[in-house]
Amino acid sequence: MHRIDLALTGATYPIFVGHDILGELGGHCRDLALGRQMALITDESVAEHYLQPVAESLRSAGFQVLEVVYAGGEESKNLQEVEGIFAQMIKAEFDRGTWIAALGGGVVGDMAGFVASTYLRGVPYIQVPTTIVAQVDSSIGGKTGVNHALGKNLIGAFHQPHLVFIDTSALRSLPRRELVSGMAEVVKHALIRDEELFAFLEDRLEDVAAMELDPETLDWLIARNVGIKAEVVTADEKEGGLRAILNYGHTIGHAIESATEYGRYKHGEAVILGLIGAGEIARREELWSEQERRRQDALLERLGVPEGLASVATERILARTKTDKKRVNGKSRLILGRRIGEVEIVEGVGDETVRSGIEYVQQRY
Numbered sequence: 001m002h003r004i005d006l007a008l009t010g011a012t013y014p015i016f017v018g019h020d021i022l023g024e025l026g027g028h029c030r031d032l033a034l035g036r037q038m039a040l041i042t043d044e045s046v047a048e049h050y051l052q053p054v055a056e057s058l059r060s061a062g063f064q065v066l067e068v069v070y071a072g073g074e075e076s077k078n079l080q081e082v083e084g085i086f087a088q089m090i091k092a093e094f095d096r097g098t099w100i101a102a103l104g105g106g107v108v109g110d111m112a113g114f115v116a117s118t119y120l121r122g123v124p125y126i127q128v129p130t131t132i133v134a135q136v137d138s139s140i141g142g143k144t145g146v147n148h149a150l151g152k153n154l155i156g157a158f159h160q161p162h163l164v165f166i167d168t169s170a171l172r173s174l175p176r177r178e179l180v181s182g183m184a185e186v187v188k189h190a191l192i193r194d195e196e197l198f199a200f201l202e203d204r205l206e207d208v209a210a211m212e213l214d215p216e217t218l219d220w221l222i223a224r225n226v227g228i229k230a231e232v233v234t235a236d237e238k239e240g241g242l243r244a245i246l247n248y249g250h251t252i253g254h255a256i257e258s259a260t261e262y263g264r265y266k267h268g269e270a271v272i273l274g275l276i277g278a279g280e281i282a283r284r285e286e287l288w289s290e291q292e293r294r295r296q297d298a299l300l301e302r303l304g305v306p307e308g309l310a311s312v313a314t315e316r317i318l319a320r321t322k323t324d325k326k327r328v329n330g331k332s333r334l335i336l337g338r339r340i341g342e343v344e345i346v347e348g349v350g351d352e353t354v355r356s357g358i359e360y361v362q363q364r365y
């Protein structure tokens with residue numbers, strides 16, 4: 001089992017990565033000296049596969065488990081659903097000594113984390129992530145929250161978990177589209193920070209996407225990505241600067257998701273398109289070479305680039321880039337490639353340049 005310790009101001013917690021380890025969760029939670037009562041929050045699809053072994057492990061470690069299962073999916077990541085979870089915890093007479101476990105993908109993690117950050121002004125929680133997105137990204141760093149009818153992730157809080165417990169064998173039941181979408185973040189990590197990881201992906205991408213890696217290699221891959229996320233988060237806990245590099249591909253990617261009302265692309269699919277757009281901008285700005293751009297895009301093409309973006313008006317996508325949180329003084333702040341494994345935060349990028357990146361993607365895919 002790999003162990004990565006995340007040391008932040010006021011919170012240090014271990015991230016365990018292993019294969020077939022869900023049965024060991026209860027023992028690890030007992031070591032944390034948390035209260036006896038706990039809520040195990042998950043969604044219906046994850047419950048089908050993993051609720052029973054996780055609940056059993058927690059019960060046999062002496063915890064009193066309230067199982068909270070909700071429909072799941074991005075549509076359910078809202079305050080009404082949170083209210084329903086609060087109601088179940090209040091009815092069960094959960095006091096300040098209780099804690100929460102989030103079992104599932106990024107939606108469960110963000111929402112259960114938000115519940116933990118606000119229930120009785122905050123109770124401890126742990127993350128048991130079961131998607132690639134959640135294992136390499138959303139479970140680490142303490143960003144929690146829900147969507148509002150007027151926008152994604154607008155309501156939330158920073159609340160660090162006490163433990164992140166990653167069982168990579170859970171990835172084997174993930175639907176193919178979720179796997180590909182999650183792999184977009186893995187490729188992004190390699191592009192921003194780790195050329196060696198990029199070379200590994202060039203070598204083994206199809207095996208990863210088909211989940212045909214042996215357990216040791218899969219654990220290594222996930223742990224390496226956890227390491228990258230942990231390193232960046234440690235350097236910049238509250239998103240003052242460096243953490244923005246995790247947003248590589250996200251300015252155009254988010255704009256595409258928003259311009260298509262979040263219904264057409266999975267987040268990772270939109271990020272793939274965003275990475276290609278940003279890659280072209282970096283080439284035009286002479287930050288990196290044509291060769292680097294091609295190397296990036298070749299890997300993304302093997303992963304699968306969704307087609308048909310030309311049917312969405314360029315202006316509509318461009319308009320959505322203007323609500324990007326990184327924007328300063330009417331100009332975009334973009335994360336652009338310097339070389340494979342290194343990016344730069346570039347201020348003052350004009351809309352025409354951003355448009356050229358969007359058009360490039362539209363012309364090709």
Ligand SMILES: NC(=O)c1ccc[n+]([C@@H]2O[C@H](COP(=O)([O-])OP(=O)(O)OC[C@H]3O[C@@H](n4cnc5c(N)ncnc54)[C@H](O)[C@@H]3O)[C@@H](O)[C@H]2O)c1
Binds near residue numbers: 046133137140144
């Ligand atoms: N907090 C952060 O720092 C952060 C970072 C990135 C993304 N996010 C958030 O994460 C969310 C996306 O997360 P996601 O992609 O994990 O989506 P998700 O949680 O909706 O999971 C995707 C689907 O896979 C199912 N599923 C989960 N694990 C499974 C498994 N092991 N086997 C079979 N099915 C499984 C789920 O039920 C769901 O239907 C977004 O809401 C995004 O805003 C947060």
